[in-house]
Amino acid sequence: MKIMQNVKRVQRAIVHSASLKDNLAAQVKAVAVKAVRGGKDSDDWKKYMAIFADNEAQLQRLLGNDALANESWFPETTAYLVSNGVCTTPSSLRFTDNIDEHIDDDINDTTPGSLSVPKALDIPDPHPGVPIS
Numbered sequence: 349m350k351i352m353q354n355v356k357r358v359q360r361a362i363v364h365s366a367s368l369k370d371n372l373a374a375q376v377k378a379v380a381v382k383a384v385r386g387g388k389d390s391d392d393w394k395k396y397m398a399i400f401a402d403n404e405a406q407l408q409r410l411l412g413n414d415a416l417a418n419e420s421w422f423p424e425t426t427a428y429l430v431s432n433g434v435c436t437t438p439s440s441l442r443f444t445d446n447i448d449e450h451i452d453d454d455i456n457d458t459t460p461g462s463l464s465v466p467k468a469l470d471i472p473d474p475h476p477g478v479p480i481s
Contacts, residue, residue: 349460350452351410352444353480354400355429357473359443362436364474372471373436379468380433388412388426395468396430403461409451421448 349357358376365372379396386392394411401407408414410429416422428446436443473480 349402349458349480351400351406351455352447352449352452354402354406355444355447356480358399358471359440360480361471361474362440362443373440375469376433376436376471380430380436382468383430384434391465392468393430394465396433397426398463398465398467399469399471400429401463403457403459404463405455405457407463407465409455416450416453419450421450424448425451 362373362376379392379399382392383390383396388411394407397410398407401410405414409416410426412422412426424446425448432440432443432445432447
């Protein structure tokens, strides 16, 4: 799955969990706050970004450890990825706001693999098999 699809999957899971009276939105908010407070070089930031990565290439992209980190849109996109988590609510339909679709440029490998850091949360797709557009 591409990074942007993972972001949309998390949004879908948050909205779905609200119907179950689940606290996924609060959990995402808590780990996003830890990421902000720790800063972009902290383990908390890395674990938060890992939520949206299926493999190491995607994680390194989200951490700004590849050539796209120098693109003008990149810092704002990663800032919004975290701030959208801080501002999320159970009915959040705006979790993907201001996340540039270029985040997936030149990453052709969408094969799940191991990550160098654990994910802060493991958020499964509430509707597996239903395409994420």
